[in-house]
Amino acid sequence: MPRVVVIGAGIVGTSLADEMTARGWTDVTVVDRGPLFSTGGSTSHAPGLVFATNPSKTMSTFARYTIEKLSTLEHPDGWCFNPVGGLEVATTPQRWADLHRKAGWAQAWGIEGHLVSAEECVDLHPLLDADGVLGGFHTPADGLAKAVRAAEAQAWRARDRGARFLPHTDVVGIVEKRGRVVGVATADGVIDADVVVCAAGFWGAQFAKKVGLVVPLVPMAHQYARTGQIPALVGRNTEQSEAGLPILRHQDQDLYFREHLDRIGIGYYGHDPMPVDMSTLMADTAGESMPSMLPFTEEDFAPGWRESCKLLPALSDSKVEEAFNGIFSFTPDGFSIMGEHRDLSGFWVAEAVWVTHSAGVAKATAEWIIDGAPSVDVHECDLYRFEDVARSPKFVTTTSSQAFVEVYDIIHPHQFRTALRGLRTSPFFARQQELGAFFYEGGGWERPAYYEANAELAQRLYSEGLAVPERDDWSARFWSPISIAEAHWTRHQVAMYDMTPLTRYEVAGTGAAAFLQQMTTNNVDKSVGSVTYTLLLDETGGVRSDLTVARLAETTFQVGANSPLDFDWLSRHLPGDGSVTVRDITGATCCVGVWGPLARDLVAPHCPDDLSHDAFKYFRAMHTYLDAIPVTMMRVSYVGELGWEIYTGAEYGTALWDLLFDAGRDHGVIAAGRIAFNSLRIEKGYRSWGTDMTAEHLPDAAGVGFAVRMAKDDFVGRAALQSAKPPSTTLRSIVFDDPDAVVLGKEPVYLGERGSECIGYVTSAGYSPTVGRTIAYAWLPAETGVGDTVTVDYRGTRHSAVVHAEPVVDPDMTRIRR
Template sequence: MPPIPTHARVVIIGGGISGCSVAYHLAKLGWTDVVLLERKQLTSGTTWHAAGLIGQLRASQNMTRLAKYSADLYARLEAETGLATGLRQCGSITVALTGERHEEILRQAALARAFGVDANELSPHEVARMYPHLETRDVVGGVHLPRDGQADPGNIALALAKGARRAGASIVEGAKVTRVTTADGRVSGVEWDADHETGHIAADHVVNCGGMWGRDLAAQNNVTLPLHACEHFYIVTENIPDLAQLPVLRVPDECAYYKEDAGKILLGAFEPVAKPWGMNGIPEDFCFDQLPEDFDHFEPILEKAVARMPLLANAGIHTVFNGPESFTPDDRYYLGEAPNLRGYWVAAGYNSIGIVSSGGAGMALAEWMNDGEPPFDLWEVDIRRAQPFQKNRRYLRTRVTETLGLLYADHFPYRQMATARGIRRSPLHEHLKARGAVFGEVAGWERANWFANDGQARAYEYSWKRQNWFDNQRAEHMALRTGVGLLDMTSFGKIRVEGRDALRFLQRLCANDVDVPTGRIVYTPMLNARGGIECDLTVTRLSETAFFLVVPGATLQRDLAWLRRHVGEAFVTVTDLTAAEAVIPVMGPRSRDLLRLVSPDDLSNDAHPFGTAREIEIGMTLVRAHRVTYVGELGWELYVPTDQAAHVFETLLEAGGQVGLTLCGLHAMDSCRIEKAYRHWGHDITDEDHVLEAGLGFAVRTAKGDFIGRDAVLRKREAGLTRRLVQFRLTDPEPLLFHNEPILRDGRIVGHLTSGNYGHALGAAIGLGYVPCKDGETPAAMLASDYAIDVAGRIVPAEASLAPMYDPKSARVHA
């Protein structure tokens, strides 16, 4: 074993493909003081037994960008290092056995076109021609991605390690990290144990690439890294005579994938109910180990596979394999710096797509560490989306029984998790449940998405067409538009910023001017140095030194981290108050009528104008009423102490009969907001999207003085926009939009939708998406083009607008 240094700029923990990729890319960026410590041998955890499928199309543009980078990297590694990676771009075929799955893969093909990935739609006859061993009598159709392929995972990792060493990194096997040390809120190094020798490496950065060991290691430092190992099964046949090279084949309706390799077939499974493993910790001596065979568990997959590919009936089984892999609660891996510990980085939890992901993930994390900000929007995999409660081991082992199988499940829009539910509940939860609420989950919160009618099943019936709640959503949507609706948005993140320097602190972070009178509400983004949108929030001034921030529930941990990271020497406290208050929005043109029935306070425009908050009486208690809206109508968000929320709800409901009050869910709120072209962070606006190109220049005040991102705003104003966020309405009322559908301008793909829903008041599906601007192009010239949206291969004409199509002057909001 080589000598272990006592100092390093960064220590990487774990020698699988993820750790080797991070080491390789940091070294390529000139970080010569890089040390990777592997507890046993390189690749000995999960990498060595991975199937090595290289599928370049992922669920979003940036995840596809990372996967394509991985494939390109693996293609050139052999020439660079002399180690063969086994990369073979044999293509892949996905077949559909149902109409719903066919719709899904046609939408994936459209997505591929938008992302620049080669994709060809296949008839059943074409599937049979390209994969002659397949039984295709019940195949509805397929999609072929010719640049997909397969590779040797272990050799890729070893090639990355060799490249890292050549660039100056140190890689030490047989050295286990026992603890990450810290000082003053950031990492200070690692303690290690090797052959009964121990030591400490002082380091500025530590990267947890520990795979299935990563959760327990992170927990030592109170870092949330929710992942859990599951058993993953595959078999390898004996050699099959005259078997030609074949594309990778996926039959998701039978939970199976097939890989031809050297005249054999590897058959793998992503079964609907998986087997968690390692509940009591991973054995200390685990290294290149297999788990016990469980043929009974695998047999249903094999039976269908033999019927699907009859040649398997006569092929002997060479290997029955069962090995552990890490899975996460939402089927997405974790990347980035822990929100509560500076210098503690994570790249782990790859959900069985670690080979195709690790090349790009290593690149992105290395650039993030080097530059201090991610190279592009990585929110889908950002470690800051993890919720602290998700460290719970019972929660994880329950949830991952489902997430393994979700890889090949139908990826229906609005699909909800079925396991590990009911953990975070509003104080109104049981009230809403009793009145027909059907719940969805975001960040662990149970939220009423829609309300079932009497006698209607209180469950989702999934489809790519109109789902069973479509008419319920329409009724709730129109209640918000024409009457009055009540929602529960207790899941909002609520943050109090207080102290002598609170105003100066927020003025530095906020793009808008928050130096306003007490009681005023300011909508504002927080920007990064590139002008991208880090946070999307409202700020309410409570007093000279206290402010109340409201953020999306899903981004609370991220937003708290952004705030706390910038406190510095400021005399200010940042407190999470999310659990302290319920939020009851009362929205619609009759919302004032309802509140007048339950409150003696004056709610006129003169007494309570839009954009103000004040304490009012409701029933026999006090609430803070914020006159703001995310649905585009007159309304108030009522902030109520959680212990009094039930009383306020009951009071509103009792009076609501006089004005036709309707309980509304989050699906209706979203369809209303998209009609009004209100942006949604994580879809329409991200840290990669410039605030001016997102159409949010009205919420930026450069004249107030310096703030983060101000220079980028001024530069963009001088240089002009290169793209704009546009609202679209399909001219055909039948098709549905969700997100990622390609946008065509004058017949050519120019982008994709960032979000979509049905606009019940506008009478058709509505989408938002960025469209590039030509040099010096005016908005009028931009809108003069012909626009269309690709919906599963069907080109549907669309109207385009830069102003909201619904109530463009916000007269209804200020009524």
Template sequence: MSDRNTLPSDAGTVIVGAGIVGCNLAYQLTELGRDDVVVVDQGPMPTTGGSSTHAPGIMFQTAEPKVLSKFANYSRQLYSELEGRDGQQAYKEVGGIEVARTEERMDFLQRRVEHATAWGLEDPQLLTPEEVTDHLPLVDSDRILGGYYSPTDGQASGVVACDALARRAMDGGAEFVPHTRTEDIELDEDGDVQAVVTENGTVACDEVVVATNIWARQLGEKLDVHLPVAPVEHQYTMTESLDELADNAQDVTDHPLFEGYENVSGEKAKRLLANPDRPILRDQDNAMYYRTHGDSYGIGSYNHEPVVPDPDDLGGNDPDGNQASVHDFSERFMNEATHPDRPDKAPRTASDELIPATKDKELEFKYNGMFAESPNGLPIMGPVQGTAGLWVASAIWITHAGGAAKALAEWMETGMPKLPDGPIDLAHCDVNRFDAHEGSWDFTRDIGGEEYRIVYNIVHPKWVWEGKQRDIRRTPMYHAHERRDAELWASAGWEEPQWFESNADLVERYEDRIPDRDGWEAKYWSPIEAAEHLHVREHVGLHDMTAFNKMEVVGPDADAFVQRLCTNDMDLDVGQVRYTLMCNEAGGVRADITVTRTDDDRYLLLTTGREVGNNHVAWVREQAPEGVVVNDVTSSLAAMVCTGPDARKVLSKVADADLSDDAFPYFTSQQFYVKNVPVTALRVSYAGELGWELYTPSEYGETLWEHVMEAGAEYDIRPYGNGALDSLRIEKGFRLWGEDLHTEHNPYEAGLGFAVDLDTDFVGKEAVAAAAAGDNVRHEVACLTLDDPEAAILADRPVLDPETDEAIGYVHSAEYGYSVGACVAYTYLPPEFAEPGTDVEILYEGEKYAATVEEEPLI
């Protein structure tokens, strides 16, 4: 790659950042036919000085989030096709092993097998200690209980991969311009991208992609786009030559990239370019990882207190060749126990125990390298709401960059993220998923540090933050919840009840219908959730649903816009309510929503989604034409639902309206007063029982809550939390977007064809019509119940064909159905397996659970 390219005056797409993300993206865009792509970077190429230059390039593919494993698997395949400047394959498929020193970690490794099986990774295995040392002879088998082995894991040098990808991109017409720092992005009078301003001139362009990882926040701030990207430091060292690795000694000084690498990284380039000769290794109990560099062992450590530099202090490479993403090594972090969760053993001690050959050996090269973290540990990708032409690709590692760039390029070109095996849902990676508070540096810094802290911890899927950055958003009923001893969990910053300790007396009342629960599935669960569920089914409950996303669509063209947005017939009278879907251009379900026409030119759109609900708001705003205003009214309206067989009796005591079936039919809305509080009421309920959703301006929320609770006292009304709601909705077959409903499936695959009217025009109609005709239906939704009525499982585990033991799907969501007396799971299966009555198995925590496909809804 030449350092002599000059800056062009215009381009279709400018990518800021020529690290592993930018190079991958440039290649993918040129593969899709674009020949007007320009990549600029402040450093030399391919050794830019960012994280891609100092990273050891280890690639463990298995992760609990499906999106990360899918990205990693595609990256592995792509890097395996790349040829480095030395004529060798860029990817070294040496395998990857994670070891366990505790029984708890062994359970974790079993989950690794199950997640890998669910996501389609090849041949995941559990190993005995002796089998680990068959692959890794220098590991002390007496220190471990076993290991997890993924044979297609491996290593890819960021520099080698960047160079190979860039050369391919240039063959497709892309231009790369080094030594060119981006200073600003110019917008036109409409707020759309117009040009990229660099230290060496301005490039007019239609699109710009911020692919600068640890520097992403600063560039966003110039546009008032507050990206929650935190640079964090971790340690990497390389030992002196070890006699035990002498057979793998390598001289890389004749490598075509060595001179440039040495100019940026110094002498350690001699090690970083040397290939591994055995599986990469993780000791997550001690937050350490390993790979060989020729005859040296590389030791990476997350086993120290979090260090989050201020982005404004990062700067760039200095004139002496010091790398911008590298800070001085902290000796204390290696030789003392500073990690808040691992206070008993220094990293160097733990490392020498595991690999005794390194004991007393000099750590020849040592540095603190930086990478980027996001608030949920996932990439930050996609088009930025409100700034046409501005895209982000940040908080992405070498392991995931190939897949992330492929998905993003498809998104930019076709409007739909996808990988070669089909669409991939990026709801939890979308740049628009964040709430306003997450853009603050206080939040970004603290949560970036917390994400660093838990990188190698065993984290339960229901675990929530404690301590830092909690109690940020309070619903109007917050103090009422505290008075009833609510167990509050944070969701999108909202403090939401999961259950109420004040309902503990209900457990004894319903105990014969609440199975005992232990093990992994019992963590972060309370039998009070079950009791609240049963009480709502049989009596009445009140649930705070303020955090559900709420949008108001207003304007003279609102009716036409809502029809264009929605798959159902939206010719509604004022006061009518309709369930419908929004789809993307490829027919994937973008959201399921409840739409209420509240006036001639005004609609209320209600949706779930929790942490990713803001994606829906961004989508609706992106689609809106002139003459239509989309207001996010989530925070301005308090919301609650009174539901259960006695709901009408309760509300009739305080509502100045007739709530009978004739006067207030299902799926209609009215405005009335609850005592002295103005309310917009919808006769719908996500719990699946008789009920009314009640909306009022936020300042009235707590008063309304207490009015309803007081009116319901004689009917033993109880507040209930999200735990009960999740089990109530799954029994009724109501989907939860982001879990058992997302863009990877069309309405017919999701069993929601009833919410589609093909006589109307809507976004994605052509693809949805093809699905209606039977095309593009690869999987169908299936409701499963476990045959063992005492068993409970969690999501993201493989569904198996009991005849062949092959994975045919995975559990999208699972909750115990206390009214049906069985654990209920939703999945998507090949059509021949989705027929009711079909027997399948679910692999969970090392055991196979028999399950049966059922007709839905169950009750």
């Protein structure tokens, strides 16, 4: 039986010990530098709010499991979870509209939640001043966790199965041998281990440095205060119950509230970020009750107290009697950090985990370690999701601080960070700026969303009859009707797209073909010049990623991937004999997508090779030249039009752009952006990994089963697919009836025109200029058929739509193969 050591006996470490021992791994040792179980970490002072609704399906799943598990725990001192419910109130029209969006998430993820009037808010929480409240969102199953009790209760269960817990045990290092963990070095000696999990909370990043691992989190101080006795609460609660009113969140002012018998606890995010200097932490917390509690800074809390008294007038007769600045972890994107060290087998992390998600993260980590894959998609939390730039101390601190500021903000799905922009730009960036590009950011890259230079073209097309839908203020943010013109022009003329941010790897060596055959689902061992769409699966058959693999030479492949997670996955599976190398070539190269009916007219005059359809077929690649510029051209099209992805070295990038743009003037070429690109790929039924499909989905259910060749030799995930049951849900295209209807993603879908039963959710959507309607992808019951009517709730407004056969546009693929 594997020997496991968990570093940290807080809510995560104890839950993990419980989860692992419940699965039969009972040789588990949990160590902590502090006492058991109030160890002095974040768990020891956590206010215990557990609320399930989150824009992330994964984080909601973690929270729901945490609620379920903590509700079953027993402790002699009393409850571990108190289901008082949750209540978020809106005091501005913007927040009230956003609560409708949040109610949609709850419906989509299967969480009970209700929008309630101001009067109903007061009925739920009588201390509220109804005059300042517009309405609220009530979630009956949410509640309060008694974090230390919950940790102790889970530890006892684990101990009964064989686990042991060692307090006051300082871990000074990890013992390794030939790239594997073999033990944990403590001040008292070495504890042998085959698996080590770092669940040390905000100490985790500092500890991970001992094994050369960057864990991108920042310990951050957050203010929490308790009032004196509130007369209106006297007699409402008992020592045993402690609280009966729902958790109250006043996100318009960065506040939350919970009862402590006849007092109110107040959490405040409105102050400036307070990153913690770990090198001086022990000195800074000297005299405090624990090292995770910094001295309270009353001046930072003053605005929060004023707003608290406005919302809850009963507080005005009281004052703050106890308060501290409590430390917990923030990450650049707000998600937890989970996974195994790529270069030190057996060393895992489960960090930046709040009590809200603790049991869910522990369960997924246990499944990952024991079964090889978690039962829920965790790509948003994966340790290796970060690009290199996002692992720098400057980036981690700056973006984590922004995440703290925005924790209760209304965040648009297309809203990107404002700090540290311009770090990754393609060689075309200056030309794009000249054309008035509005940039999105992703993976550190500046990505043109649309171009102001096309405004005049757009106005001309609109005057000629191109439809432009009416958009509400929310959906019009980070969007422009220019994008519709760009998509339309691509379908009818020709456009250039910057594809440089597409992640690219070179997989090379004598074993490269066999390696890719083993790792991917399709047959990639084909002739030089072949291009293949294929999938990466995990051991459960779930879609980890989709790839485009081009064989550029007998032993050299170029792989178009999605994120650093693909590099991590491929690297972990490399043969040990050195016959295969994987190299990230993204930054050293650049790419222009030239697509549209006139693409060949634009490009062919500058190429010495024959670019006709018969000479250069679809899904083929060739090395050639455009004028003097060496390029690799791949005849593929994510927008569903004639054309190529044209690659060259980054040093030739500006020259390539200028050549194509100047040559294209006679053909009306435009530069087009990501919004148009997204609309066109949805028209063509092309999936976006991470949004439309994840590791939770099997290929057939996601509509990419055509990329699986079960007849070829074994590949990762093949055995799971052979034994898989028919999917209960499938990804389908839906077309809205109203030309002005819009959705942005994650909205709930209901059966029929007036359905009350939520049957699925939207993943992504885009307005199609070809059909004059918004097209969306949605996960729906497998029995849903083409022609069925569904209804989608967009921030409280219902839009009807029809399930459509795929692809919606050009089902015969004639536009690509011409």
